[in-house]
Amino acid sequence: MGLRELITDAWSWLDYKPAMANPCRPGRNAWADLTSSWIPDEDLRRLAAYRLLAAYDSNQAGQLAQLSGDDDRGGERRELGDASKIVDTALGYLLGSEQTISIAGAEHAGDEPSPEVVAARAVQERLQAWAEKELLPLRVQQAERNALLLGDGVYTLAWDPGKGRVLLRTWDPGLYFPEWPEDGEDGGDFPMRVHLAWELPEDKRRGLKTRVRRITYELAPIGPASRRGAVKGGGAVREFLYDEDGAPVVVAGDLLDAGSGIITRTYPWAPDRPSSWTCYLTDAEWELDDLTHADLLYDLPLHKASFRVRSDREVLDRLDLRCDFIPLVHITNSIPNSGEHWGKPTIATVLQGLDELSATDTDSSGASATTGSPIIGLSGARLPIDRATGQPLPVKVRAGTVWQLNEGGRMDALDTSAQLAELRARVDHLIDRVAANSRLTAAGLGTLDPTALPSGYALQLALGPLDSLIAAMRLARNHKYAVLLRMVQRLHQAGQAEGWPAGESLPARLMWGPHTPTDRAAVLDEVVKGVGAGVLSVETGVKMLVDAGYPIDNPQTEIERIQSRAFEAAARLADATSDNAAVRAYLGLPEPHDNAVRVPLLADGGDR
Known part of the structure; x- marks a missing residue:
């Protein structure tokens, strides 16, 4: 490829593949369906990249290389699921333990919530009910796996009059063809x-x-x-x-x-x-x-x-x-570069490392065959003869086989165990290299020996690159999911769904669960001390517990339960305000009935 044909774009990391070498019609030898007349040339590189990445995910990269003429022996290539493991591991860290919909201000601890709090709480409950009906966690996992593997994911929303709610659907990004505005040079633009x-x-x-x-x-x-x-x-x-x-x-x-x-x-x-x-x-x-x-x-x-x-x-x-x-949301796995609109897959920068790992696994398979069934050289042996042809019969090594050797005869076995050990050491080296360059780290991929770390702080340092990777991936998605939830609200309003009043859409967010194990006991102790000392509010304390992974389904309901049993705090409120109504509201008790029997309290020392 000459310098005039060198292309630097969102898929340049695949240019080492011969199937991607032709900048005009990539993959023309491998996939005839990509050469259909209706597909624009500017989309062919993207579609060819998706096809290559899908082949790695399904352990078909060798077969694809053989079909495209890149490797005549690609069908013998050993692929043991390393690409799929990296994608699935990154997906687990990205999604965390759970995903919840949250609207700022919906959680409130106090006597009388303001109209804004009531409205925010109502919209949050409606969105959570919609998410449960539309299987939002499942849809998110479908779209996000596409985004991690291919770099992009697509959602569409549609109002269904029969069901009376918005339907959410995920799409293969290979079917997505946007038309960007002529001056749309920013990755945040909408087509x-x-x-x-x-x-x-x-x-x-x-x-x-x-x-x-x-x-x-x-x-x-x-x-x-x-x-x-x-x-x-x-x-x-x-x-x-x-x-x-x-x-x-x-x-x-x-x-x-x-x-x-x-x-x-x-x-x-x-x-x-x-x-x-x-x-x-x-x-x-x-x-x-x-x-x-x-x-x-x-x-x-x-x-x-x-x-x-x-x-x-x-x-x-x-x-x-x-x-x-347009009721469609395009998710990118990474923050696009200036002038780009497409994301970068998780395995993009380590794809050549996965090729090296596959080649080493193939060599290891061959070496293990000669180690388990060694090549044996015989000298001076009496071999069986085929009586029909008079030629020696093929010799097979089996358990209990006995050969008669002439005087001075010998048997030599080819020992390839040293080469096999070296190949296994190279596999470990390549896995560590892939883990480091993908920023998933050896600790994140589970290949790090736990006894090699002296303390929890050392583990936290080892997971540092993973923390920054997940933070960047979530940053690329936060705005898109806020837009998606805003569209959900507006489509319900446009469909005149019951319980969705007119008015400006409230800013809702999709909250991710913790991606690494947390010291829940330490978080609980911190919350107890902070709330007890008055330096943390109950709302903040409950949010910290939710982020730590405690099974709290509804933070507002949890706050109300805590307050209904906080008798010491209610007593202090009564001493400070002398207002029984405020105390009853704080504890969540109903108003007293007019016909309730009131029992007078006697002073100390009186008759009882």
């Missing part, structure tokens, strides 16, 4: 148009040819009202409505400016800010035979499309989703 596209195989039984399916989300100015229509041949389309004068017919609630022709809409989450933008959804299919080499993914001819119809009979041809954002 104005996004496609999810893939090929559907031929189905001879149903008489269907090979097709291309494309789901498109597009932010565009609000258009006229529309309805289901049909074209010649019976195909379903969407018709936009205009009156007799040619003016657009608007949906109830939208406003048309007669002068400019701009249609505006007030969304529930921004009642004071009318918007002229909405998101349109299109879901269509094209027969592959109808497409030419000039028909690329981003501009497929709509007149050749067959649009899908939703379960409620809505035609998915520029269907107005009635939201001013």
Whole structure:
């Protein structure tokens, strides 16, 4: 590859692979499906990188190398799951013990919570109930494993009128094709148009040819009202409505400016800010035979499309989703470099180390074969003869085999145990090198001997690179999950779901569990002393216990339980305020009944 063809981008760490060496059509020898005419050239390197990484994860890197012509003996390559172990280990550390949805200010300890606290608590409970129904921890694990292995993960959100809630779905990033704005040079930018596209195989039984399916989300100015229509041949389309004068017919609630022709809409989450933008959804299919080499993914001819119809009979041809954002979230495994939008996989920088490890394992397998069944040289032995041919029969080494040797005969065995020991030592060296360069550390991968560490502080220092790695990975995701939870709130508002009032969306976060074991006894002692001395609030103390891994499902409920048994604190509150109502509210007791019998208290020394 000449200097003019040297490419430095988000996938340059794979350029040592011959399948990625061609900057124009990478992988053309290995994967014929990547050369489909509808796939743009600028996306081929990314898709080829995904395919290579998936092969490493499934122990097929050797087979892939053989298919692409990189290694004629790739099928004999030994792969023992090292790449998959690194990804799964990093996934466990990233997710932590559990994930919870939290809204700042939802936990409150006091007499009367403010309206803001009540609202935050209500939204938090609704989001947690939604997460339980949509199996959020499972979806997060699906998307995050893609992000760790391939560098990217994709979520989509959709309102389901039948279920009355937002549906969450994860996608293979190989199906994700965004169109970035021309001035979008920052990794935090959001595209104005996004496609999810893939090929559907031929189905001879149903008489269907090979097709291309494309789901498109597009932010565009609000258009006229529309309805289901049909074209010649019976195909379903969407018709936009205009009156007799040619003016657009608007949906109830939208406003048309007669002068400019701009249609505006007030969304529930921004009642004071009318918007002229909405998101349109299109879901269509094209027969592959109808497409030419000039028909690329981003501009497929709509007149050749067959649009899908939703379960409620809505035609998915520029269907107005009635939201001013694209309900799709793209997760990156790392913080993208300036000018990039794609993440870097966890095994990216150690991929060559995994190749070396696989090659050493292959050599070790060969050496162990000659060590367990050594090569033996015989001299002066009387070998059995094949009576039909008169030739000596092949000699096999078996337990109890006896050879008769002539005078001066000898037997020599080839000892390869020294080479096998050296190869095993090289395997250990490579594993340590991979652990260090991936920043998962030998302690994090479980290959470090616990007795080699003199103290817990030494273990903490050994896990230092892992701590910084997980902190950077979570930093790359925190904003994206905050956006996802904001979209969940807004789609429920747009669908007029029960219990989701109009108003600005509250900032919700996905909280990660601790990624390394914590000294829970030390944390508990710290909380008891801090809360008892008055230097820590009950809310902060309970949050510290949750972060330490204590089984506290609902922090607010836990605070209320603690207060309902804090009789000494209630007594001090009574002495300070002389307010019985405040004390009862603090303990969570109901108001006394008017017909309750009141028993007078006698002074000390009185009759009893």
